[in-house]
Amino acid sequence: MLAQGVAGIVKDTQGTVAVAGGGVIGLSIAWRAATAGWRVTVYDPNPIERSTSWVAGGMLAPMTEGWPGEERLLELGVASLRRWDEFAAALADFGSSVVTAHSTITVAADEADVRDLHRVRDWLDQHNHCVTALTRAELRQAEPELARSLRPGFAVSDERAVDNRTLVRALAAACAAAGVRMTPHRVQNVASLHEDQVVVATGPWTSTLLSRMPVRPVKGEVLRLRKRPGSPDPPSATVRAVIHGRPVYLVPRPDGVVVGATQYEAGFDTQVTAGGVRDLLADAEIVFPGLSEYEFAEAIAGMRPMTPDNLPILGRLDERVTIAAGHGRGGILLAPLTADAVVAELAGAPLDETKYTDPRRFRNCHDKCDA
Ligand SMILES: Cc1cc2nc3c(=O)[nH]c(=O)nc-3n(C[C@H](O)[C@H](O)[C@H](O)COP(=O)(O)OP(=O)(O)OC[C@H]3O[C@@H](n4cnc5c(N)ncnc54)[C@H](O)[C@@H]3O)c2cc1C
CATH class of the missing domain: 3.50.50.60 (FAD/NAD(P)-binding domain)
Structure with missing residues (x-):
C-alpha cells in the first residue's frame, strides 16, 4: 500500500x-x-x-534550564535543539511561524542569585557549551526595558522559544x-x-x-500578559531570572509575554492559586517593570510529566x-x-x-x- x-x-x-x-x-x-x-x-x-x-512557556532552553548533575538531560536537550530549526521550517507550511525568540539571557536580583547563575555558567563551560558573560551595558543595550537594578548573568545565542x-x-x-x-x-x-x-x-x-x-504530575502555573497600546514592547530574547532565590521567566510572544512558572507536588490539581499569581507577577515586575501596564490575559496551570x-x-x-x-x-x-x-x-x-x-x-x- x-x-x-x-x-x-x-x-x-x-x-x-x-x-x-x-x-x-x-x-x-x-x-x-x-x-x-x-x-x-x-x-x-x-x-x-x-x-x-x-x-507551557515554549522555551527550547536545555542550557539555561540546566543544572549541575543533569548532564544526560542537557545532552538530550541539545540533541533536540539541533533538530528544531528543521522541524519548525517543516511546520511552516501548516500555520504561522512558531518561533518567537532566538536567544536567552539570564539576570539576577542579588549577589546570591548571581552565584546561582555563575554555577550554571561554569558547569556549561565545563561541558563545552558556549555561553557569553554579559556586562550591565550589554544587558541594557540588548533589553532596554529590563530593570536597571538587575545584575547581568549570561546569554546563550542559539536557544529558541516557540509559541x-x-x-x-x-x-x-x-x-x-x-x-x-x-x-x-x-x-x-x-x-x-x-x-x-x-x-x-x-x-x-x-x-x-x-x-x-513512574510518571508523576508536577503542577506549574503560568500567566499570559498582553501588550497594550503605549506599553513597552516585550523583550526580544527569553529572559530567565533568579529573584531572591526564586526562578521566573519571561517568554516573548508576538503580542506579549508568558510569565512562568510555579512548581508544586499537587497530584492532578490544575486550579490556579492566588499565591501563585501573586508571586509570578511580583517577580516578573522586578525583572520588567513595564509589565504592570500589560493586560492580564490569562492564568493557567498544567502538570509536568516528571520521572x-x-x-x-x-x-x-x-x-x-x-x-x-x-x-x-x-x-x-x-x-x-x-x-x-x-x-x-x-x-x-x-x-x-x-x-x-x-x-x-x-x-x-x-x-x-x-x-
Ligand atoms: C507551567 C509549565 C511550563 C512549561 N514550560 C515548558 C517550556 O518552556 N519548554 C518545554 O520544553 N516544556 C515546558 N513544559 C513541559 C511541557 O509542557 C511538557 O513536557 C509537554 O507538554 C508534555 O507533552 P505530552 O504530549 O507528553 O503531554 P500532554 O501535552 O499533556 O499530552 C498528553 C495527552 O494525552 C491525553 N491522554 C491522557 N490519557 C489518555 C488516554 N488514556 N488515552 C488517550 N489520550 C490520553 C491527554 O488528553 C493529553 O492531550 C512546561 C510545563 C508546564 C506545566
Missing part, C-alpha cells in the same frame, strides 16, 4: 500505529510516523486544549495533511487497540494507563508497545528528538542519542505493567 506524505513524498506503508495521546509528543510522533509511511491513528478524548502542551499553542495547532494540521486519523477516545487498555504498533504518549496521565511507569531521574521514558516496552512519556519540564524542547527516536524504534533501529531513556531502567518498579 502507498501513503501520501507531506511535501508530496510517497512511501510504502509500514503497517498501522496507534498513538495514545495528542499533546506535543503524540502529535509530533504521529506526523513523523505518517510521513515515514505508517498509517497512524491518534486517540485522545481532549486533544490540544486540555493538554500540558497548551499550558506552544501555534505549535500544537500546526502539528494537528500537519498530521491531517499526512493522513493521520484523530479519534476522540480515551484508551482504557493498550491491549484492546487493534493497530500493529502502539505508542503511549499520554504525558502526566501515563501511569493511569501503564501503572508500572524519578528527570529523564524522559523513551523506548520499547515489548515488541508491540513503545512509550514516549515523562518529558518533565522539557517536552516542547524534546518533541523533534522524541519523534525521530520513536520512528527509528518503529523501524527497529533505535537512536544512540536515547540510550539513557530506556524504560527498562524502571524495571524494578513494583506495580504490574498493564500493557
